Amino acid sequence: MVSERGLQVLRAIVQDYVDTNEPVGSKTIVERHQFGVSAATIRNDMALLEDEELIAAPHTSSGRVPTDKGYRVFVDHLAELRPLSSAQRSAISTFLADPVDLDDLLMRTVRALTRLTGQVAIVQYPSFSRARVSHVEFVHLGGTRIVVIVVTDTGRVSQRVALLQTELEDADVAAVRSAVAALVTGKPVAAAAQAIAELSASPAGSSRVDEAVRTVARIVAEELEDFRQDRLVMAGSATLARREGDFRGSISPLLEAIEEQVTLLRLMGEMVADDQGLAASIGRENASFGLGEASVVTGDYDGAGSRARVGLLGPTRMDYPTNLAAVRAVALYLSRLLDEDDSSR
Amino acid sequence: MVSERGLQVLRAIVQDYVDTNEPVGSKTIVERHQFGVSAATIRNDMALLEDEELIAAPHTSSGRVPTDKGYRVFVDHLAELRPLSSAQRSAISTFLADPVDLDDLLMRTVRALTRLTGQVAIVQYPSFSRARVSHVEFVHLGGTRIVVIVVTDTGRVSQRVALLQTELEDADVAAVRSAVAALVTGKPVAAAAQAIAELSASPAGSSRVDEAVRTVARIVAEELEDFRQDRLVMAGSATLARREGDFRGSISPLLEAIEEQVTLLRLMGEMVADDQGLAASIGRENASFGLGEASVVTGDYDGAGSRARVGLLGPTRMDYPTNLAAVRAVALYLSRLLDEDDSSR
DNA sequence: GATTGGCACTCGACAGTGCGGAGTGCCAAT
DNA sequence: ATTGGCACTCCGCACTGTCGAGTGCCAATC
Numbered sequence: 206m207v208s209e210r211g212l213q214v215l216r217a218i219v220q221d222y223v224d225t226n227e228p229v230g231s232k233t234i235v236e237r238h239q240f241g242v243s244a245a246t247i248r249n250d251m252a253l254l255e256d257e258e259l260i261a262a263p264h265t266s267s268g269r270v271p272t273d274k275g276y277r278v279f280v281d282h283l284a285e286l287r288p289l290s291s292a293q294r295s296a297i298s299t300f301l302a303d304p305v306d307l308d309d310l311l312m313r314t315v316r317a318l319t320r321l322t323g324q325v326a327i328v329q330y331p332s333f334s335r336a337r338v339s340h341v342e343f344v345h346l347g348g349t350r351i352v353v354i355v356v357t358d359t360g361r362v363s364q365r366v367a368l369l370q371t372e373l374e375d376a377d378v379a380a381v382r383s384a385v386a387a388l389v390t391g392k393p394v395a396a397a398a399q400a401i402a403e404l405s406a407s408p409a410g411s412s413r414v415d416e417a418v419r420t421v422a423r424i425v426a427e428e429l430e431d432f433r434q435d436r437l438v439m440a441g442s443a444t445l446a447r448r449e450g451d452f453r454g455s456i457s458p459l460l461e462a463i464e465e466q467v468t469l470l471r472l473m474g475e476m477v478a479d480d481q482g483l484a485a486s487i488g489r490e491n492a493s494f495g496l497g498e499a500s501v502v503t504g505d506y507d508g509a510g511s512r513a514r515v516g517l518l519g520p521t522r523m524d525y526p527t528n529l530a531a532v533r534a535v536a537l538y539l540s541r542l543l544d545e546d547d548s549s550r
Numbered sequence: 551m552v553s554e555r556g557l558q559v560l561r562a563i564v565q566d567y568v569d570t571n572e573p574v575g576s577k578t579i580v581e582r583h584q585f586g587v588s589a590a591t592i593r594n595d596m597a598l599l600e601d602e603e604l605i606a607a608p609h610t611s612s613g614r615v616p617t618d619k620g621y622r623v624f625v626d627h628l629a630e631l632r633p634l635s636s637a638q639r640s641a642i643s644t645f646l647a648d649p650v651d652l653d654d655l656l657m658r659t660v661r662a663l664t665r666l667t668g669q670v671a672i673v674q675y676p677s678f679s680r681a682r683v684s685h686v687e688f689v690h691l692g693g694t695r696i697v698v699i700v701v702t703d704t705g706r707v708s709q710r711v712a713l714l715q716t717e718l719e720d721a722d723v724a725a726v727r728s729a730v731a732a733l734v735t736g737k738p739v740a741a742a743a744q745a746i747a748e749l750s751a752s753p754a755g756s757s758r759v760d761e762a763v764r765t766v767a768r769i770v771a772e773e774l775e776d777f778r779q780d781r782l783v784m785a786g787s788a789t790l791a792r793r794e795g796d797f798r799g800s801i802s803p804l805l806e807a808i809e810e811q812v813t814l815l816r817l818m819g820e821m822v823a824d825d826q827g828l829a830a831s832i833g834r835e836n837a838s839f840g841l842g843e844a845s846v847v848t849g850d851y852d853g854a855g856s857r858a859r860v861g862l863l864g865p866t867r868m869d870y871p872t873n874l875a876a877v878r879a880v881a882l883y884l885s886r887l888l889d890e891d892d893s894s895r
Numbered sequence: 896g897a898t899t900g901g902c903a904c905t906c907g908a909c910a911g912t913g914c915g916g917a918g919t920g921c922c923a924a925t
Numbered sequence: 926a927t928t929g930g931c932a933c934t935c936c937g938c939a940c941t942g943t944c945g946a947g948t949g950c951c952a953a954t955c
Binding site for chain 3: 228230231232233244245248251252262265266267268
């Protein structure tokens with residue numbers, strides 16, 4: 206059983222190791238922290254911590270390094286968020302001031318976070334499942350090509366080019382427009398998708414317009430899927446190269462995950478937040494995502510009536526208190542901005 | 551003066567060095583190539599090449615390595631494109647078959663290129679400066695928020711949320727729509743932007759609608775700028791981490807350039823293509839872009855009536871014949887696809 | 896004049912050696 | 926439970942000598 210002091214020793218090890226990137230020995234701990242006991246006593250505690258697999262020694266008779274399990278205990282029980290300096294707070298607010306639109310706001314958010322922490326920053330687009338379709342629009346490009354645009358009441362827009370089977374007159378396009386618009390306008394995106402599915406299931410008319418309506422509706426359904434499917438904005442991948450020694454292996458799995466996005470989306474989706482909306486996934490806990498050498502910390506924010514996450518990706522050996530605090534501060538600020546925006550319309 | 555055989559020696563050095571990543575000595579050349587002369591003779595040639603600064607020795611009495619200037623001569627005078635295997639050709643065509651839309655096509659293009667070459671692949675969006683505005687659309691979200699959508703006859707769409715000074719009735723929105731639409735519809739994007747600039751210069755009316763028209767027009771002008779401004783799609787940044795030893799320094803400047811995009815756009819814009827539409831920018835030639843350790847090869851393609859580039863970013867020590875051939879093949883294929891698409895409407 | 900074989904020389908890579916320091920584990924004493 | 930002491934382990938570093946690859950130069954040869 207690990208004593209109370211033993212846990213404090215673990216905390217000291219994590220802090221010093223994050224600080225210096227070198228295995229920390231009993232003597233160092235006595236020097237850098239005020240435990241009021243001798244190195245030998247610390248050694249006894251360390252032996253217990255090692256039994257519990259909270260720390261490990263890279264080589265016989267070398268200092269100790271936290272294990273993934275050790276980091277987990279540290280984050281769950283020992284870490285206190287390190288409050289941001291006022292300079293950092295004001296940096297966030299100036300960085301995020303007066304965004305042009307949602308894209309711009311999220312882009313600035315990740316830039317701010319990566320500057321604040323030196324890690325790769327990630328933000329999910331708010332999930333739009335509660336949004337309603339406010340408008341569908343078609344632009345006939347001539348021939349069989351038509352641009353299909355869907356807009357939600359939260360201001361998000363998706364567009365796609367559809368290729369029809371047959372050529373349409375402009376009058377036909379108007380007919381298609383009113384048919385599809387009637388089907389989805391004003392409905393929440395989920396309900397709109399449902400309505401389109403029902404249309405597809407019903408017996409098909411064979412008129413030229415009817416056929417076009419079906420084709421276009423299918424495209425609209427795909428676009429609605431876009432709204433439900435989360436997307437990511439990221440920044441700071443260059444920081445990985447600088448911090449390369451922190452990853453035992455190569456950083457290429459990380460770069461792949463960044464490029465893939467899907468992996469990160471799944472990972473971020475599966476993490477379980479605490480009562481402050483914060484979550485951390487550490488080292489081998491991410492092994493199934495190919496990120497066994499990395500950690501992710503996230504914070505929830507509220508946007509457009511739904512929840513999404515902002516987070517950081519970095520080495521397992523990261524400064525969790527600082528990073529969690531930064532994520533939380535940015536998430537709170539983001540929620541406030543989106544809330545104002547929401548209520549102002 | 552470097553003899554004809556001297557140039558062949560340079561070619562051999564480049565080829566072997568790209569192959570093995572080790573400085574190549576006179577003996578190796580004699581073994582791997584059929585020069586029919588002895589190592590000593592090769593050494594004499596190498597001394598001349600060194601005088602011309604086409605090759606250099608990393609250390610006294612070590613094998614030789616091509617300089618940037620050496621690569622330049624190789625690419626300009628000695629390299630012949632290495633034709634793609636038929637397997638590779640068919641890989642391209644299956645990879646690029648049946649794209650959903652332009653975004654999808656370009657995304658697949660970079661994926662194909664990065665798979666083919668193992669380098670970072672980049673493609674510019676076709677420049678839309680010759681495109682015409684086919685449609686502007688507004689969606690009133692309520693209050694002072696309005697989505698402004700601009701569509702060109704090439705099928706490209708840009709949207710942005712505008713915040714107005716004052717609240718508008720739906721009737722006002724209709725008035726704004728017709729005013730702005732009259733201003734720009736049917737015009738090439740450059741002319742449309744011009745028209746808006748003239749509007750801004752003319753004396754302002756003070757009615758609510760007039761003011762809204764000006765605000766919205768300004769937003770439209772911004773969006774037109776989007777069309778003229780090129781954008782990039784990229785893939786394969788993870789390959790950099792694997793090939794890390796090829797870069798003397800860190801790969802972080804490369805990752806930064808990839809994240810910045812602007813740098814790469816400028817670089818690709820400034821490169822001068824040969825009669826096949828191919829271009830290469832080697833090593834220190836890119837120093838002013840922070841990419842002195844890297845090379846970029848590009849090929850031009852025709853899309854939607856205008857020209858754009860597809861390219862590769864990798865270490866200076868890259869396989870230029872293969873990479874140039876791959877870029878050319880993909881560029882040609884892309885041109886063909888976009889041309890078909892163009893003529894089918 | 897170009898080419899060649901020979902030869903001395905330089906340098907990097909590598910393995911082996913020895914040493915100092917940091918850190919541990921254990922034990923007997925407190 | 927805590928502590929100081931002590932033997933032990935192992936890493937990191939500097940130093941050394943050897944080996945091989947490669948060069949540059951020169952006199953001899955075609």
